[in-house]
Amino acid sequence: MTIAGLPEEELFAQGHTACAGCGQALAVRIVLKAAGKNTIVANATGCLEVFSTPYPSTAWRVPWIHVAFENVAAVATGIAEALKHKKEKHNVLALAGDGGTFDIGMQALSGAAERGHNFCYVCFDNGAYMNTGIQRSGATPKYASTTTSPAGKAVHGKQEFKKNMPFIMAAHGAYVATASTANYMDLFNKVKKGLEFDGPAYIQVDNTCGTGWKTASNMSVEISKKAYETRIYPLFEIEGGVLKNLKKPAKKVPVEECLKLQGRFKHLNADEIKDVQDHVDKEWEKLLKLEESKLKLF
Ligand SMILES: Cc1ncc(C[n+]2csc(CCOP(=O)(O)OP(=O)(O)O)c2C)c(N)n1
Ligand code: SF4
Numbered sequence: 001m002t003i004a005g006l007p008e009e010e011l012f013a014q015g016h017t018a019c020a021g022c023g024q025a026l027a028v029r030i031v032l033k034a035a036g037k038n039t040i041v042a043n044a045t046g047c048l049e050v051f052s053t054p055y056p057s058t059a060w061r062v063p064w065i066h067v068a069f070e071n072v073a074a075v076a077t078g079i080a081e082a083l084k085h086k087k088e089k090h091n092v093l094a095l096a097g098d099g100g101t102f103d104i105g106m107q108a109l110s111g112a113a114e115r116g117h118n119f120c121y122v123c124f125d126n127g128a129y130m131n132t133g134i135q136r137s138g139a140t141p142k143y144a145s146t147t148t149s150p151a152g153k154a155v156h157g158k159q160e161f162k163k164n165m166p167f168i169m170a171a172h173g174a175y176v177a178t179a180s181t182a183n184y185m186d187l188f189n190k191v192k193k194g195l196e197f198d199g200p201a202y203i204q205v206d207n208t209c210g211t212g213w214k215t216a217s218n219m220s221v222e223i224s225k226k227a228y229e230t231r232i233y234p235l236f237e238i239e240g241g242v243l244k245n246l247k248k249p250a251k252k253v254p255v256e257e258c259l260k261l262q263g264r265f266k267h268l269n270a271d272e273i274k275d276v277q278d279h280v281d282k283e284w285e286k287l288l289k290l291e292e293s294k295l296k297l298f
Contacts, residue, residue, distance in 0.1 A: 006033045006188055016059040018051040021217030023181050023207030023224065024124045025051065028095070030184050031122055031205075034191035035091045037062060040079055044072035044096035044105055047131040047209075048124060069104045072096050073112035076119040084118070091195045092119035098139035099129035101204075102163050113172035113200040120194040120201040121174075123165070126209035134212040138163035141232070142279070143272050144264045146212070151267040161279060169202035170238040171298045177237045180206040182224035186235060186247070193237075206233040214263020226258035231284045232276075236291070241298035243290040255280055 002008055011032035018025040024047060032039070041064045043049045049066050052059040067075045076094035083090055096105055101123040109121060128146050129135040136149040142161045145151035149158035170176045175197040179187040187205060194201030206227055208220035215223055227233035228247070232255055235247040255277045259265040268276075290297070 003030070003033070003184060005185060006030065007036070009033070009037070011035075011037065011039075011061045012052070013059045013061060015057065016051050017054050018047070019209075019211050019217070021208070021210050021220045022047075022051070023209060023220045024048055024097075024126060026181050026184075026220070027124055027187065027205045027207045028052075030181070030187050031093070031095070031191050032062065034188045035062075035093055035120075035195060038089075039063075039091040039093055040083075041065070041093045041095060042067055042072050042075040042079060044094075044100035045069045045131075046097035046100050046124075046129075047126075048095060048097065050131055069100050071108045072100065072105055073109040073119075073121060076121070077112045077115070077117045080117045080119045093195075094119055094121040096121070096123055097130065098123055098125045098127060099135070099137040101125075102138035102165055109169075109202075110172065113169060113174045113202070116173070116199050118199055120191065120197075120203065122191065122194075123202070123204045124207055125204050126207055126212060127162075128209070128212050130209050130212045139165070142276065143268055144213075145267060146264070156267055156269075156272060157264070166202070166204055166236075166238065167297075170241060170243075172200070173241070173298065174199065175201040175237075175239055177201075177203045178206070178233070178235050179203055180224045180228055180233060180235060181208070182206070182221055182228050183235065183247070190237070212264070214266075215261060219261060223258065223261050226253070226261060229253040230255045230258045231280050232258055234284065234287055236287060238297070241296045242294055243287065243297065244294075246287050246291045
């Protein structure tokens with residue numbers, strides 16, 4: 001099935017082994033449509049690498065290399081520098097999950113961004129280490145139940161809010177954008193922009209994982225839409241250190257409307273839902289103020 005308004009050519013082929021309704025499988029299709037055929041992909045270990053290459057087949061119709069969990073940004077650095085040396089122009093994409101980005105690959109990513117290499121890093125943020133059994137990561141939202149932050153009688157899921165990776169990457173001088181499978185045209189445009197940017201770009205995509213989030217396979221895009229409408233997952237850019245293009249949902253939807261669709265939050269009590277709402281409200285106000293001020297943050 002084609003995606004309205006996007007190039008028809010599929011560079012991520014059908015026949016991969018992702019779970020039904022996997023948000024990451026949809027996101028990568030859009031990312032590759034934006035990047036086009038003239039692209040080299042480095043892919044950290046994780047669900048995407050596993051479901052796209054069940055031996056001996058592959059879903060990739062562009063050159064692709066699987067690398068370790070820790071070093072996708074270092075490998076992308078090598079590719080980008082080799083291309084510069086050879087005076088060849090290809091898009092360089094580094095792809096990883098949130099575990100590979102927020103936690104384990106962060107050192108390599110920080111180094112590559114700080115050195116200013118020319119590549120676009122896309123973090124597929126499904127809020128946990130899904131491929132190895134739904135372990136908590138720095139991207140897991142507060143109160144989400146994971147196998148390493150389980151919801152029990154004493155503790156109700158993860159106890160910390162999500163790490164603010166977009167701002168951390170903006171502090172490195174990268175072009176930064178948050179995106180979502182709920183707004184595929186916006187994701188498409190941001191990947192294009194990230195690849196055109198002369199230097200490191202960091203794009204963080206909200207994508208549902210039905211298996212980890214305990215959600216219905218036909219609800220993936222709907223849940224990402226709710227994350228946007230409730231402002232749980234704000235969509236914005238940071239360019240030249242200035243926050244801009246914060247997308248404003250038409251009306252304010254309570255966070256509960258998004259949380260109640262996901263089994264990983266089913267244990268939440270009223271106080272916890274209020275805590276999430278307060279945090280989301282505070283963060284949203286901060287983003288609004290920053291956008292309005294046009295302050296050069298970094
Ligand atoms: C250093 C190291 N630690 C642990 C693993 C095992 N491992 C492989 S994939 C994975 C989870 C990947 O999580 P994430 O990056 O969030 O991507 P997802 O699978 O959720 O898309 C883990 C822990 C590994 N390959 N290397
Ligand atoms: S576990 Fe989640 S991220 Fe992995 S293939 Fe299944 S739905 Fe996609």
